[in-house]
Amino acid sequence: MSSFTKLSALAACGTLLLAGATVLPAYAEAAPVTLNLRYAGVESQVQVSGVDTVAGAIAQLNLAVDADDRVTPGLDAALTDRMALVVDVVSTKTTTKKVTLKYTTVKTPSKKLYKGDSKVVTKGRNGKATRTYLTTTVNGVSSTEVVKEKVTKKVINKKVLVGSNDKRKLNLARLAKWNKIAKCESGGRWHINTGNGYYGGLQFNLATWRSVKGQHFAKYPHKASKAEQITVANRLYAKRGFKPWSCRRVL
Incomplete structure (x- = not known):
């Protein structure tokens, strides 16, 4: 040959x-290629042979992988021994739901109001919307986010003026008459509290004291100064005269 x-x-x-x-x-x-595989969050070590890309390894290992799943490195990546291959199993779900949009309260300081006072200038109103949610599940762990929102009823926030004026003007009009009424009501003792539900020189009860903002000066009438009690009395006088005091007879 x-x-x-x-x-x-x-x-x-x-x-x-x-x-x-x-x-x-x-x-x-x-020679077979050893891969450090993490599939759906579970780690293992596997071997493949006769294939040279990630896509080939996935096919040989019969791993279920669809378009939503995340493969690292990419499907076209070349295999190397001991490389890390990660397949995160991903699924998505879209839902739609009608929701209530709650209004918020917006407070604005105002020098026209005393501290402790407030005034509503715009009433609040809740709104309504239709929201589309996307739920994404990665290796069994889910998270949800709003991907679309259509407002069907606009929210109107509540607007409130909050008093910031701490300079309270005193009104000592009718001083002599208030002194006479106080002498009759409490013996002229402006800080008296006998426990009968009436307080101070002019014997205010709490409901009446608060109705004319006596709390501007003190929580209880007998805790306010004489001038402050007279100022509050003049506020009540502007509404009802001396009628609330039985001792008006001494005038």
């Missing part, structure tokens, strides 16, 4: 002979 014939025969058998070299079969399989 000629040299040419021998070479042809060797080639036909898939064998290549080199001087001083080992004879290797051309069809010998590549």
Whole structure:
């Protein structure tokens, strides 16, 4: 057999002979590749052979992977031994729901009002909306976010003026008459509290004291000064005169 014939025969058998070299079969399989796999959050070590891309490894391992799932590295990435292959299993769900949009209260300081007082200038009104939610589940853990909102009834926030004026003006009009009434009502003792539900020189009860903002000066009438009690009495006088006091007879 000629040299040419021998070479042809060797080639036909898939064998290549080199001087001083080992004879290797051309069809010998590549060594298996070990992968550090994390699929759906579960870690394991696997082997594949005869494939050279991530896509091929996934197919050989019969891993369920769809378009929503996240594969790292990408499907076209070349395999290397001991590489990390991560497949996060992802699913999404869209839902629509009608919701109430609650109004907020916006407070604005006002020097026109005393501290402790407030005034509503705009009443609050809740609104309504239709929201679309997207729920994304990654390896069994879900999170939800609003992806669309259509307001069907506009929210109107409540607007309130809050008093910031701490300079309270005193009104000592009718001083002599208030002194006479106080002498009759309490013996002229402006800080008296006998426990009968009436307080101070002019014997206010709490409901009446509060009805004319006596709390501007003190929580209880007998805790306010004489001038402050008279100021509050003049506020009540502007509404009802001396009628609330039985001791008006001494005037």
